[in-house]
Amino acid sequence: MEKELLLMLPGPVPVPERVRLAMARQAINHRSPEFGEVYADCVRCLKPAFGTENDLVILSGSGTAGMEAAVANLGRGRKIACLANGKFGERLYDISCRYGEATKLASDWGTPLPLEGLAASLEAGAEVVTMVHNETSAGILNPAHEVGKLCRKHDALFVMDGVTSIGGDVVEADRWGVDIAIVGSQKCLAAPAGLAAVSVSERARERFCDSPPYYLDLAAYLRTAKKEPMETPYTPAVPLFLALREAGLLIEEEGIEHWAIRHQRLAQAVRAAAAAWGLPLFPETDGLHRYSNTVTAIRMPGGTTDSDLRGLVKRLGVVIAGGQDHLKGKIFRIGHMGAVNAPEILAALGAVQAAMHRLGCPGADDGVAAAAAHLA
C-alpha cells in the first residue's frame, strides 16, 4: 500500500480522520445559513484557544496572510517595532517594511528578545509592536505577557503571531493585552493548511488604517461576520472551514486546557529524550523565554549531516524538520502539535534514535525510554 508518512513537523501535522472526512462532503453554498453555522462553530471553538472574547474572523489564506492582514490594517504609515529572534519574526519585519516605518529589534535566533530595546522604541514613539509568540524556527516561546504590558504602558498596539502557540500552549490574548492574534489551521489545531483565524480588539478596530489590501481588509471581514447568516467578504475555502469546524469540535470535546496541556507533556517527553541522547536543546532560555511546547529544536549530533539523519528517519516513515536558513545542518526539529499523542512521539523518537545508532553517533543513552517514562 501507499506509504503514509508520519509528519512530526512544526506544521503541517497529521489530521484526524474525522476532520479529513468532513471535507469529502458535497460543496455547500457559502451564502447560506448552513455555511453561517459552520463559520460560527469555528469561531466559538477557537475563542477559548486564543483566550479572547474579542471578535474573531477567518481568512482563506495561510498564517502569513493573517499576519499581513494584521500589519496592513494597523501599521500603514506608522512606526512599527518588530521583535525578532527567528525566521518568522524576521518575516513580520519584512511584511512591516511594506506598510510602515519598521524597526527590527532582533537577537540571535533562539535567544531572548531585546526587551530593553523595545522599551526604548516605545519611548521613541513606536505605535505598533509585532512579536512571534512561539518561534518554530528556533523552538523558543517568547514572553507575550511582558511585551503586552509594555505595549499597554505606551498605548501601542500589540500584534501577536500565535500561529504555532494557539491551541498548543496556554494563550490568554485578552489578559496579555494582545490586540490582534493570529493562528494557522495546520498547526496545533490539527486541521489542514489554508486558513488563518484572526482576533481583533476593539482598540485595534478603532485604529484601523485606510486602504489595506482588498483581500486582507479586516473591517470587511468583521462587517460580514456580523451578518445573519454569518459570511466572509469573498468566497471562503469551504472544505477547509468544514474541517476546521470538526477540529474545533474535537478540541471542545477534549477541552482546550487538556488539549494544550497534552502539548506540554509531549514536549517534556521529547526534551527528556534529547537529554538522554546528550544533545543540547537549541534555544537559550531565561525567566521569561521558555522552550516551546509545540516544537523542540535540538542541536544536530556531531559527525553527522542533516540529510543523513533526516533521511534515515524518513526511511522509517517519519518526517521531522531540519534547521532553516543559517541553522540548516545545525539543528533538527521535532514537532508535537495538534492531535498527536504518545504513540506518535514514541515513533518519532524511536526513528531518530535508530538513525543516530546507525550513524554511529557517540554516547547516546536511551532517549525513547526517558520519554516513555514521562508519557506513562
Next chain:
Amino acid sequence: MEKELLLMLPGPVPVPERVRLAMARQAINHRSPEFGEVYADCVRCLKPAFGTENDLVILSGSGTAGMEAAVANLGRGRKIACLANGKFGERLYDISCRYGEATKLASDWGTPLPLEGLAASLEAGAEVVTMVHNETSAGILNPAHEVGKLCRKHDALFVMDGVTSIGGDVVEADRWGVDIAIVGSQKCLAAPAGLAAVSVSERARERFCDSPPYYLDLAAYLRTAKKEPMETPYTPAVPLFLALREAGLLIEEEGIEHWAIRHQRLAQAVRAAAAAWGLPLFPETDGLHRYSNTVTAIRMPGGTTDSDLRGLVKRLGVVIAGGQDHLKGKIFRIGHMGAVNAPEILAALGAVQAAMHRLGCPGADDGVAAAAAHLA
C-alpha cells in the same frame, strides 16, 4: 437522510466525488517532491484551459485574491482603465483604486462595454486594462480578443478575470494577448472553493511593480514555482491542491475542448427553456458581446418575487441564484458550470418550471421539453 442541495449557481458548483475524496487523504508536507508533483499536475492540466504557455502559479485564496494579485503587481502608481458592466468589473475597479490611478469605463450591467472609451483611455496613456471576461452578475461574455488587440496596439498590459470563463468556454489567453489571466477553483473547473490560478506573461513580469502585498507577490510565486520540487512561497492549502489536481485530471480525461463545449451545449438548452417560458435573457448582446456559456441570467417572470421563485425551487432541492445589488428581484440566474450535465440541467429547469406554474406565471410553454430537445 440529510438533504444534499443541487447547486446550480455561478459557483460554487457540485464537486465530483473523486475530487472530494482526494481531500480525505492524510496531510502531506508542502515542501516535498510529492507536493511538488501535485502542484505541477495542476499547472499542466490548467494551461490548456487558459490557452496559455505562460507561467502559471496557484494562490491559496479566492478569485478575488488572484485579481488583487494581478492589479497589485501591475498597477501600483500606474494609470489603470477598468472596464465594467457588472459587479465583478466594478470590484476590479475598487481594487485598482487601492493601487493606481484608476478610471472606470462602465456601461449598464449586462450591456456592451464602452470600447471607444477604452480606445480613448489608451490614447491618453492608460498602462493597464482590466476586464472581466465572463460577467456572472449579468450573464454576459465580454470581448477579450478585441480588448486584447487594443491593449497590444497601445502597449498596455491586459488583466483578464477569467474566473468563470476559463474551463467553461473557449479561452485563448496567449492568442488574445492577455498578460495576466485568473481562474477560481470553484467554478468551471468543478473543484472546491479556495484557490486562484494566475497565468503571467513575460511582458507582465518585466513590468512588475515594487512592493505588492507580501501574500500576493507574484514574483515570489513565480520564483518558488521554479524550484525543484515545485513550491509555493507560503504554506499552500494542500487539500485544495489535491482536489484541484483531481479535477484537472478529469478535465484532461474529457479533453478541454469537450469540457468547454459541454458548457455551450448546456447554455443553449437553458436559453431554449427561457425562450419557451417567454422570459427574455437579461444581457444585451451585439456582434462582440455574447451570452455567457457558464451562467444564464433570465428576467424574473412578472407577478412573482425572487424569494417566492427561488424558495419554491429550493424546496425541490435545487439552488439557483438571484440578482445581485440593484438586480435583486429583477433577474434570476442558473449556473451551468463544471462537471454538470443534462440531468442537473433538467432538474434545475424542472424545478423552475414547477415553481412558475405554482406561482401562476402566465403563458409559460414547456421549457424543460425545449431544453431536452437540445440536450438529446
